[in-house]
Structure formats: structure tokens, C-alpha cells
Amino acid sequence: MAFDYEQYLRPGKLPHIWCPGCGHGIVMKGLLRAIDRCGLQKNNTAIVSGTGCASRLPGYVDFNTLHTAHGRAVAFATGIKMARPEMDVLVVGGDGDGIAIGGNHFIHACRRNIDMTYVLMNNYIYGMTGGQFSPCTPTGDRTSTTPYGNPDPIFDVAKLAIGAGATFVARTTAFHATQIDKLITAGLRHKGMAVIEVLDDCPTTFGRRNKFRSVVEMMKRLKDIAVPVQTAGQMSPEQLQGKILTGILHQEHKPEYCDQYQQVIARAQTAAKS
Amino acid sequence: MNNPTVKVIEDYCKGCSICVEFCPTEVFDMVGFVAQVVRPEACTRCMLCELRCPDFAVRVY
Numbered sequence: 001m002a003f004d005y006e007q008y009l010r011p012g013k014l015p016h017i018w019c020p021g022c023g024h025g026i027v028m029k030g031l032l033r034a035i036d037r038c039g040l041q042k043n044n045t046a047i048v049s050g051t052g053c054a055s056r057l058p059g060y061v062d063f064n065t066l067h068t069a070h071g072r073a074v075a076f077a078t079g080i081k082m083a084r085p086e087m088d089v090l091v092v093g094g095d096g097d098g099i100a101i102g103g104n105h106f107i108h109a110c111r112r113n114i115d116m117t118y119v120l121m122n123n124y125i126y127g128m129t130g131g132q133f134s135p136c137t138p139t140g141d142r143t144s145t146t147p148y149g150n151p152d153p154i155f156d157v158a159k160l161a162i163g164a165g166a167t168f169v170a171r172t173t174a175f176h177a178t179q180i181d182k183l184i185t186a187g188l189r190h191k192g193m194a195v196i197e198v199l200d201d202c203p204t205t206f207g208r209r210n211k212f213r214s215v216v217e218m219m220k221r222l223k224d225i226a227v228p229v230q231t232a233g234q235m236s237p238e239q240l241q242g243k244i245l246t247g248i249l250h251q252e253h254k255p256e257y258c259d260q261y262q263q264v265i266a267r268a269q270t271a272a273k274s
Numbered sequence: 275m276n277n278p279t280v281k282v283i284e285d286y287c288k289g290c291s292i293c294v295e296f297c298p299t300e301v302f303d304m305v306g307f308v309a310q311v312v313r314p315e316a317c318t319r320c321m322l323c324e325l326r327c328p329d330f331a332v333r334v335y
Contacts, residue, residue, distance in 0.1 A: 002324060002333040014286055014330055021290030025328030177325035203290075216295040219326075 008032045008042075013060045018053060021215025023174030023200035027121050028057050030180030030198075031092070037181065038088075038188045045088045048077040050102055053128045053202075054094035054121040071101030074109045077116050085258040088188065089116040095136040096126040099155050103135075110164035110193050114257040117187045117194045120157060123202035131205030142209045161195040162250045168194035169250040173222040174201060176246065186248060192256050199226075199244065278319040279335040280311045286331035293323040293332050 009032075018024045035045065045063045049055035051070035058065035064087075068076045077091045091098075098106050098120045109116070124141070126132040131144040135155040142149060161169045168190040170183040180198060187194030201207065201218035212218045229247040232240060280301055282293075289307040299316040302309045302323065309332070323332045 002335050005330055009330075015288065016329070018328065020288035020329075021292060022328055025330065026326055029325070029328075029330070175326075177322070215290045215292060219292060219296070 003029075003033055003036070005029060005032055008035065008061055008063075010060060010062045016060055017056055019202075019204040021201065021203045021218070022053070023123070023198070023219075024054050024057065024121055026174045026177055027054075027119065027180060027198050027200065028060065030177060031057075031090075031119060031184055032061065033181040034184035034188060037185050040088050040188070044086065045090070046077070046080050046084075047090045047092060048073045048080065049092045050097040051128075052094045052097045052126065053123075054092060054200075055097055057092045071097055071103075072105065073097065074102055074105035074116075074118070078105075078109060078112075078114055081114055081116055081258060082261065085115075085262075090188075091116055091118045093118075093120060094127070094134075095120065095122040095124065095157070096129075096132075096134040099157060099160070100135050107160070107164040110161050110166035110195065112257040113165060113167050113192045113254050115191050115193070117184065117190075118196065119184060119187075120195065120197045121200045122157060122197055123200040123206060125202050125206040127202050127205045131209065137206075141206075143206070144209070157197045158195070158245075158249050161193075161197075165193075165254075166195045166250070167192035167252050167254050168248070169197075170195070170248045171197045171199070171244065172246050173199040173226050173244075175219050175222040176226065179246065183248065190251065192254060277315075278317040280314055280317050280323070281333045281335070282309050282311060283331045283333070284308050286329045288329050288331075290328065292326050292328070296326055297323050 047058045047063050048066045049058045050073035073091045077089050081089045124137050133143040133146045133150050137150045140149045172179040183196050187196050203215045226246045227243045229245045287308040294302045301317050303312040324334045
């Protein structure tokens, strides 16, 4: 049966602003299915975003939502979680917002292992601001600011998150629609910083500059480059060249920041009384 | 279970043709700039069109 997305959408907001074929809509649907599966309550859930195409998402969904300055979504989300630890806090955003402008907030939220779920839609480019290259633009690809090819190597978002200390790191693509909600569900159920990177397509600013003739071609590319992490072990390094691993890449249990901070408060109160 | 009913909400469809291309039984086709259900009887209710439609335009009941 058709999933009732309307119950989580603000009335009268569709059709959304995203371009034809943009994967952000697919990710938003996956996010709503995951929220439904976890039974999150609207009044007890905060969805925070920064600025950019992907950060338009909270405008469509009927939760406590916050659309903040470019790159600062995690900083605002940390504030919400510290003030109201009982709330379920989700952060959504793109690669430019999360890894470039908000990179510092991102790594430190991972380091603290604060209990939030970060859904990062990596479309390889700054879409809304005019197609400038981001730290996730593949080397050699063309953008409005690298018309002769991007000389920079890319950030591997998953490795960055693992290295910074996130306790749940997963990756999927906009093509693998059912995996999106499975991974976000697992991330929401995980206590600690959960980072779910969703590789996405940007047909308007990335695709047309890089000789992708259609949305379908970009989606097929996502299908081709994805390798489930379970099968990657049986593949040779040559076979894995140019591929990306999908699935749950890392999961561990470490003390969560809000719990740790409550202990600090308790110690301070005991010290003040004595 | 009843036969599946596939619906495209034309006001939401932006014509990306993801449903047309990835439907395993070729239920959809592009008519002008929007996708339309042309072979509803072929639908197997796999839901891939609904899952992959970025615009909330395809519904399978």
C-alpha cells in the first residue's frame, strides 16, 4: 500500500522546490518512512538544517523545524539536544553545508558523540548557490568555479566521520530507496552520533556540466558504483576501483555526550552543597 | 489482494522519467512533459516507482 506521506507534510507545500529528478525528494521520503517506523512523535522531534538545496527539507515536514545559517545546523542541533535531551534531533543538509562550511561543527559533533542523526545528502556540488565545487566534487569534474576540471581530491565523508569519532556511520545512494529508510531507522535507534551519507544526483548544476545526459543516467551511475559492504571483502582492489561501499560501515558504543554532561551537572551540584 | 491501482498526480510530476525508466514492467510512459500510467494491468505492486519518485507524484494502492 502507498505510504501516507501527507501525515508528516505541511499542507499545501507540494510540489517542492527541487529540480526534476533531484534525489533530495527520494531522501525526504526515506526519512519520513524511517521516522514513521521508529514512531517518533511530531512534538518531540526536531529537524534542523543549514542552508542549501537539501536544507530546504525541514520547510516541508510537519515537525519542530529549524532552518539556520549556512553550515551551522549541527551547532543549533547541539543546542537543542543539550537543552532538551529527551527530544529526537535530526540534522539534514548537503555536502557543501555539512562538510565544507559546517565542517568544523560536523567533526566536533562526531567527536562528542552527541545523540543525533545526521542525514547528509552528498550531491557533489553547491547546487543552490550556483554550482560551485565542494570538498565532495570528484577530482577532474567540472563545476561553475572549476570549468577546466577540479584539481582537489575529495573528502570521504564516511571516513571523516569515523575518524572524528561518530559511533554510527552508514552510506547509501538515492537509487537504493529502501536502504535509505533502513539505514536512517538504524541511525535513529542508535544512541550517539549517527551519520548517514546518501549519495545523490544533482542533474541541474552537476549533471549538465559533466556530460550526464539525463537524470536516469545519473541514477544508473549511482547504481553502478555502489557495492554493499558485505560483498566488498570478496572483491579485489582493482574491482573496487571507483566504487563506493554502502551499508553500515561502522558501529560502536561509546558514552553519549548528554549523559556525560548530566553527570558533570550532578557532580557540580554535589560540590556546591558540600 | 485487489489489483493494484497506480496513480500519477500530474500537478506534482516534473517529468524526470525515473518511474518510466526503472519500472520493471513498463507501466509508465512520458506523455508530453509528465509521466502517465499506460499499462496499469502490468503492475506487480513492487512499489519501486513510488519509492523512487522524488516528487511524491506516484502512488500505488
